[in-house]
Amino acid sequence: MAETLRPSSIEDVIGQTHLLGPGKPLRLAFEAHKPHSMILWGPPGVGKTTLARLMAHAFDSAFIALSAVFSGVKDIRAAMDQAEHNLVLGQPTLLFIDEIHRFNKAQQDALLPYAESGLVTLIGATTENPSFEVNSALLSRAQVYVLHSLTEDELGQLITRAQTQVLAHLVFTPGAIKALIDLADGDARRLLNLVEQLNTAAVATQRTEMTAEFIHHTLTQSTRRFDKGGESFYDQISALHKSVRGSHPDAALYWLCRMLDGGADAKYLARRIVRMAWEDIGLADPRALQIANDAATTYERLGSPEGELALGQAVIYLAIAPKSNAGYTAFNQAMAFVKRDQSRTVPIHLRNAPTRLMKELGYGHAYRYAHDEPHAYAAGEAYLPEGMNEPAWYQPVPRGLEAKIAEKMAFLRALDEEVTGPAPPSA
Numbered sequence: 213m214a215e216t217l218r219p220s221s222i223e224d225v226i227g228q229t230h231l232l233g234p235g236k237p238l239r240l241a242f243e244a245h246k247p248h249s250m251i252l253w254g255p256p257g258v259g260k261t262t263l264a265r266l267m268a269h270a271f272d273s274a275f276i277a278l279s280a281v282f283s284g285v286k287d288i289r290a291a292m293d294q295a296e297h298n299l300v301l302g303q304p305t306l307l308f309i310d311e312i313h314r315f316n317k318a319q320q321d322a323l324l325p326y327a328e329s330g331l332v333t334l335i336g337a338t339t340e341n342p343s344f345e346v347n348s349a350l351l352s353r354a355q356v357y358v359l360h361s362l363t364e365d366e367l368g369q370l371i372t373r374a375q376t377q378v379l380a381h382l383v384f385t386p387g388a389i390k391a392l393i394d395l396a397d398g399d400a401r402r403l404l405n406l407v408e409q410l411n412t413a414a415v416a417t418q419r420t421e422m423t424a425e426f427i428h429h430t431l432t433q434s435t436r437r438f439d440k441g442g443e444s445f446y447d448q449i450s451a452l453h454k455s456v457r458g459s460h461p462d463a464a465l466y467w468l469c470r471m472l473d474g475g476a477d478a479k480y481l482a483r484r485i486v487r488m489a490w491e492d493i494g495l496a497d498p499r500a501l502q503i504a505n506d507a508a509t510t511y512e513r514l515g516s517p518e519g520e521l522a523l524g525q526a527v528i529y530l531a532i533a534p535k536s537n538a539g540y541t542a543f544n545q546a547m548a549f550v551k552r553d554q555s556r557t558v559p560i561h562l563r564n565a566p567t568r569l570m571k572e573l574g575y576g577h578a579y580r581y582a583h584d585e586p587h588a589y590a591a592g593e594a595y596l597p598e599g600m601n602e603p604a605w606y607q608p609v610p611r612g613l614e615a616k617i618a619e620k621m622a623f624l625r626a627l628d629e630e631v632t633g634p635a636p637p638s639a
Contacts, residue, residue, distance in 0.1 A: 254359025257399030312336030361398025534612030556597030592631030
């Protein structure tokens, strides 16, 4: 059915109006009859192959299609030989490479001279971010166009087209249409395959009315679009982390469940949740750290699906917990300082003295044992290397437990100033 309903002109294409609408870049290329090499980047089932075929037809070009999954340098050379033969006959060639991101660097390099010479108009299709998966030399010779998943309205238009052209004998209730659109998940090819399966089931059961109940009993439930190693994976983990940081528990739950539904490794998610607790909550609420660790341990013991509940409740707690990146920032600043600074010596009063010689050299001399001091604090004592000013890396935020920590730090600094006077500006 997908082949039967494949558009024969750009006017028939549903979706991608940001590229094919009036005055938009691909429509202008069609209207100007000026082919150029390009990379079409978008999720499955949004029209990449269709657009390539339409361009070949519009530009009176021979169409050669290769799949990067099954093709190698030998196949590329054979395609170029065919392109040279076509040129002798007076016909240009459009070379379409599906899943071009699966070509290695050598295979992508093999395309360069032919794309550069104009022997072929190269159109690559990819579901992965081309800036990561396509080498820069090839990218510099091709325009990248981003294709979007079809909206619910656009998928509804596709169902109407299928009814008009192929399935006039079937009646779809509004609930059935909604169910199909939900199952399609923005993928036109998946939608048409589902409709085809539904038609087969309808014929077998001699039904003409398609309802949501019939669809859910007939069609196989499929997972949402998700690539465990691709950009979608990193986009979604980023969205989860930012939702927690932004104190939005519902959004955090949504992205966690999206990833679990798509097959993400729950142990990886547990590790990221622990990381979120340290990076974005920190000492503002140490319970968040404990809950994150407990959730990870619970998942280790229970596995899926029972252990996933612990991960869900952990992200809820982290989302509503007071936020602080003070510890995270202080650690990064301290590490950056140490990497660029000299190797400062440990002050002699802070050194350990396990031998007589070390004691004779003054190691540990005049060290003040804090527990013997008022407030268990040796006011005015120096703990940094000689000549190093107080850097003041750790600046607790006025939220959660860190508000109390800030009060204590201010109290201890006041004790210091009673002994040493006001502290010099931080380094």
